Amino acid sequence: MTDTYKFLLPENRIPRAWYNIAADLPAPPPPVLHPGTGKPIGPDDLAAIFPMELIKQEVATEREIEIPEPVREIYKLWRPAPLHRAVRLERALDTPARIFYKYEGVSPAGSHKPNTAVAQAFYNREAGIRKLATETGAGQWGSSLAFAGSIFGLEVKVYMVKVSYNQKPYRRALMETYGATCIPSPSMETAAGRAVLAQNPDSNGSLGIAISEAVEIAAQNPDTNYALGSVLNHVALHQTVIGLEAIEQMEMAGFWPDVVIGCAGGGSNFAGIAFPFLGLKLREGKDVRVLAVEPAACPTLTRGSYAYDFGDTAHLTPLMKMHTLGSSFMPPGFHAGGLRYHGMSPLVSHAKELGLIEAKAVHQNPCFEAGLLFARSEGIVPAPESTHAVRAAVDEALAAKAEGKPRTILFNLSGHGHFDMQAYTDYLSGKLEDRDYDAAALQASLDALPQVAAE
Amino acid sequence: MTDTYKFLLPENRIPRAWYNIAADLPAPPPPVLHPGTGKPIGPDDLAAIFPMELIKQEVATEREIEIPEPVREIYKLWRPAPLHRAVRLERALDTPARIFYKYEGVSPAGSHKPNTAVAQAFYNREAGIRKLATETGAGQWGSSLAFAGSIFGLEVKVYMVKVSYNQKPYRRALMETYGATCIPSPSMETAAGRAVLAQNPDSNGSLGIAISEAVEIAAQNPDTNYALGSVLNHVALHQTVIGLEAIEQMEMAGFWPDVVIGCAGGGSNFAGIAFPFLGLKLREGKDVRVLAVEPAACPTLTRGSYAYDFGDTAHLTPLMKMHTLGSSFMPPGFHAGGLRYHGMSPLVSHAKELGLIEAKAVHQNPCFEAGLLFARSEGIVPAPESTHAVRAAVDEALAAKAEGKPRTILFNLSGHGHFDMQAYTDYLSGKLEDRDYDAAALQASLDALPQVAAE
Missing domain, CATH: 3.40.50.1100 (Rossmann fold)
Structure with a gap:
């Protein structure tokens, strides 16, 4: 012993390269579809909210990505x-x-979240983006992107699910310490948020709503991109x-x-x-x-x-x-x-x-x-x-x-x-x-x- | 670069040994005095609240202690x-x-506090002690001793300065997660605490008061020792x-x-x-x-x-x-x-x-x-x-x-x-x-x- x-x-x-499992899977994953056309989306469909390097990684088939x-x-x-x-x-x-x-x-x-937050902030800065919008639930992702934004000089705006915003002031303080702005979601800043509040002014929010708000802000502002802390390839x-x-x-x-x-x-x-x-x-x-x-x-x-x-x-x-x-x-x-x-x-x-x-x-x-x-x-x-x-x-x-x-x-x-x-x-x-x-x-x-x- | x-x-x-600066100082530090007699204290004066190994370290003159x-x-x-x-x-x-x-x-x-908490818990367990009493202000020491106690199977009771007890529920939760008991100080459990509360029922407490409470409990209970998170040699x-x-x-x-x-x-x-x-x-x-x-x-x-x-x-x-x-x-x-x-x-x-x-x-x-x-x-x-x-x-x-x-x-x-x-x-x-x-x-x-x- x-x-x-x-x-x-x-x-x-x-590691000097990330590992892309798509290269080794016995069958390719199904394509992502455009909600309007039902057809597979192309890089241009995502370019309004993601930098091209991340879009390429999303569909990459090589085993190692430097x-x-x-x-x-x-x-x-x-x-x-x-x-x-x-x-x-x-x-x-x-x-x-x-x-x-x-x-x-x-x-x-x-937490593990900075592993991707740092990479995403880097690629966005390289693409000339100045601001990132994102959502957070418990706050681990929001504080990680706030950290990464502070390192690479990006403004970070975090839509935080309102129930967490109220219950977890320390997470909010961590984001603000890193220089990020933290907004309770649903908010009046976005059409998505206003629609929810119109139906239910007391809404506690959800991750799905907060994602809608952050995506909307990114889609409408050329200097702003969206960053997601999970799910995507x-x-x-x-x-x-x-x-x-x-x-x-x-x-x-x-x-x-x-x-x-x-x-x-x-x-x-x-x-x-x-x-x-x-x-x-x-x-x-x-x-x-x-x-x-x-x-x-x-x-x-x-x-x-x-x-x-x-x-x-x-x-x-x-x-x-x-x-x-x-x-x-x-x-x-x-x-x-x-x-x-x-x-x-x-x-x-x-x-x-x-x-x-x-x-x-x-x-x-x-x-x-x-x-x-x-x-x-x-x-x-x-x-x-x-x-x-x-x-x-x-x-x-x-x-x-x-x-x-x-x-x-x-x-x-x-x-x-x-x-x-x-x-x-x-x-x-x-x-x-x-x-x-x-x-x-x-x-x-x-x-x-x-x-x-x-x- | x-x-x-x-x-x-x-x-x-x-390190395999701690470093004792007393061995290298050009003059020895002044002795610790008994408050009653004004004479230097001996090991027996401290034996009611500390294990002998720590008492020996308190007055040790060798440069390295394993x-x-x-x-x-x-x-x-x-x-x-x-x-x-x-x-x-x-x-x-x-x-x-x-x-x-x-x-x-x-x-x-x-924080750094577990460096000594672990050592103190170990020596107390070796000496057959079952319980440790201590105080904490911000909570870093209390949570560190709680951690060390959980590792070595000792019960830990922490007198936490009342203002911190109320302001820092997460620190208290950390101590309790490690299995310790956390008591707002001044408390009614000790003569020292009762004396303070008699004068000022709304006392917010202080480190000095909390130390008095923990020392009193340790002095009065043969199976309980006291542990201090700073100050001592x-x-x-x-x-x-x-x-x-x-x-x-x-x-x-x-x-x-x-x-x-x-x-x-x-x-x-x-x-x-x-x-x-x-x-x-x-x-x-x-x-x-x-x-x-x-x-x-x-x-x-x-x-x-x-x-x-x-x-x-x-x-x-x-x-x-x-x-x-x-x-x-x-x-x-x-x-x-x-x-x-x-x-x-x-x-x-x-x-x-x-x-x-x-x-x-x-x-x-x-x-x-x-x-x-x-x-x-x-x-x-x-x-x-x-x-x-x-x-x-x-x-x-x-x-x-x-x-x-x-x-x-x-x-x-x-x-x-x-x-x-x-x-x-x-x-x-x-x-x-x-x-x-x-x-x-x-x-x-x-x-x-x-x-x-x-x-």
């Missing part, structure tokens, strides 16, 4: 991120399993630095994972850790299970339809084929705000359809139970989103114990929970409810999915 | 901590200075891992610092980064300035007397010779709660009297100005306490610019500000006041210092 439980790569091992040096220079502030073996958690569970976790909470914003691409580093670190540790686990909301942190391992499976036949974990209250991969849908509420975005609960679906309240999204990364969805990944949905109380156990054994308090991955890793370890056989488990600890401590307070005081989604409302939302001509 | 700006040591370079392996194993969760060169801050300041910072915010509790000792690592990392970077900077409240993070460099100066004649930075509203080193004083309000502690504002001194409100203490580490005070260290006091607005600049250039949002070190580093860099000569600056970034974002919101909205202490009240507090027979 070694006494090394933390696996650190030197700075020069930050990471620009200025992006790698900023990555060096916190990357390579550490990979730990959770020995104290293993002991607490009395399991023969080996549990490893990649820790992305070391970034300045406390280029976002998943940028996050693959997580898995690429983890592969090297697992080699240092001397173990190959039997299962790789990530929580999944829009799918980017899951894709980030899982796709590089899946690539080795596809190219070299390496055996590995990959498991996406989602909230039972917003079970996109396990209960959604695989269908074309809009990314937002106001239906300003193109149509993407993905697992979706329908853009009008409103999940019941739960604490992992970063997992409250009706859709799922088209690449993750496609991989699921191809049988390459497993998915499971879990309630929040068992997630916080696992998060608390993790905090008390490993010291790091996981973000509410990340507790979903912790829960699944603990369950895998308990299954190994029941079997009496070792198993190597790797999960992505996507962020720390220092901005989300109210969730732990609620859990400790027994106030957290495990609410299920409304099955009838889900069916209605699915019935309202856009009709798309024969694909 | 190299493109490496982060200097990481491998895990096996975590770090127990179980402590190093926990250190590995986040140590060695990174040392960065702040190239983007240098560019923002357009300075010829080279600015380096050691980042202690990577610990699970987000053994605490400064444990923090020297910061400077010991930094020396190696500055060698990797190829520069020797002209000045080493730390913020100073009780003095432990300052001692942690500064003492190992001072040791090289004392033993090998290496040239280095060391600079302690304190809040202008609580200017212990720059305006306090060097005199024997109590560590707490109820005068339960031994008398220590230190820079002090008097135990009845109440600073005006400011955000760096971790620097709101009337006294200063006796070792730091002694070194100051010996002319080995410089000190300066700064107001909070210029500190947050520097903290904001740091966040927007380097990405990390400093804790309010740490902004004092940032301010002084920026001032050194500006002085180098005015001189037109390079200068190498190293400061300790003792923690991140994710739990203290309200301070940034207040700064950004122009609400932060730079209040001065009440000079008459300070004089009265100094006049009331205990009379100690000829030393």
Whole structure:
């Protein structure tokens, strides 16, 4: 038994290229469609809101896409991120399993989101863009883009879901500390926001509404682009630095994972850790299970339809084929705000359809139970989103114990929970409810999915 | 020019011994006195509240004190901590200075405090102690001891200054997540607390009062010890891992610092980064300035007397010779709660009297100005306490610019500000006041210092 439980790569091992799983998938992902024509969109359809380099990445088929040096220079502030073996958690569970976790909470914003925020800010600045508009739910993405904007000298405007804006003043303060402007959504600044407020002046907002507002602002202002923190192919691409580093670190540790686990909301942190391992499976036949974990209250991969849908509420975005609960679906309240999204990364969805990944949905109380156990054994308090991955890793370890056989488990600890401590307070005081989604409302939302001509 | 700006040591370079500056000082520090007899205290006087290993460290004269392996194993969760060169801050300041910072915010509790919390919890567990009592102001120490207690299976009870208890529910949540009990101080649980509440039922509390409560509980319960997060020699000792690592990392970077900077409240993070460099100066004649930075509203080193004083309000502690504002001194409100203490580490005070260290006091607005600049250039949002070190580093860099000569600056970034974002919101909205202490009240507090027979 070694006494090394933390696996650190030197700075020069930050990956020089992102990994594009599209190059290795046995079938290409379905095209993105123009909502007006129902035809596949071209680069020009997206040029009003994205820089061309990101549009190219969205449809790229080459396996490796070089990471620009200025992006790698900023990555060096916190990357390579550490990979730990959770020995104290293993002991607490009395399991023969080996549990490893990649820790992305070391970034300045406390989560994996800066991996793509920095890249997106860079490409936009290179394209001469001065301002970025985006949305945020729990605030992890908004604060990450605010950080990246401050580094590259871009103005950042964040439409923050109103309920989070009011409940999470510290997240807002973080964005403002980085120099960004934070606006509660729905707002009177956009037609999309005004339409919602006209119907419901007390609207608490949703990610779908906030996306509509940010896209509208970007579409109407030539000096402003839009940035999205998950779902899209280029976002998943940028996050693959997580898995690429983890592969090297697992080699240092001397173990190959039997299962790789990530929580999944829009799918980017899951894709980030899982796709590089899946690539080795596809190219070299390496055996590995990959498991996406989602909230039972917003079970996109396990209960959604695989269908074309809009990314937002106001239906300003193109149509993407993905697992979706329908853009009008409103999940019941739960604490992992970063997992409250009706859709799922088209690449993750496609991989699921191809049988390459497993998915499971879990309630929040068992997630916080696992998060608390993790905090008390490993010291790091996981973000509410990340507790979903912790829960699944603990369950895998308990299954190994029941079997009496070792198993190597790797999960992505996507962020720390220092901005989300109210969730732990609620859990400790027994106030957290495990609410299920409304099955009838889900069916209605699915019935309202856009009709798309024969694909 | 190299493109490496982060200097990481491998895990096996975590120091194997703490550095004890007492071995190298040209004169021994004055003894600690028994408040009843006025005579130097012996180990037995402290045995009711501290384990013998820590008492021995308090008076140790050997240069190196071995770090127990179980402590190093926990250190590995986040140590060695990174040392960065702040190239983007240098560019923002357009300075010829080279600015380096050691980042202690990577610990699970987000500050340097776990360096000693883990050691203290370990020695107490080894001594058969089941429970620890302590106090906390801003919450960094309380959450660090809670973390360490959870790792070593000790119950931790934290008396939290009431104003912070009410203003910082996230810090409290963090302690509770680690399994600790958090009690607003003054409380009805102790004679010290009841005495304060009898005089002033609305008392907001103070660190001095909270210390009295925790010491009282520890003194009265054989299974309970007391733990202090700063001031004492053994605490400064444990923090020297910061400077010991930094020396190696500055060698990797190829520069020797002209000045080493730390913020100073009780003095432990300052001692942690500064003492190992001072040791090289004392033993090998290496040239280095060391600079302690304190809040202008609580200017212990720059305006306090060097005199024997109590560590707490109820005068339960031994008398220590230190820079002090008097135990009845109440600073005006400011955000760096971790620097709101009337006294200063006796070792730091002694070194100051010996002319080995410089000190300066700064107001909070210029500190947050520097903290904001740091966040927007380097990405990390400093804790309010740490902004004092940032301010002084920026001032050194500006002085180098005015001189037109390079200068190498190293400061300790003792923690991140994710739990203290309200301070940034207040700064950004122009609400932060730079209040001065009440000079008459300070004089009265100094006049009331205990009379100690000829030393």
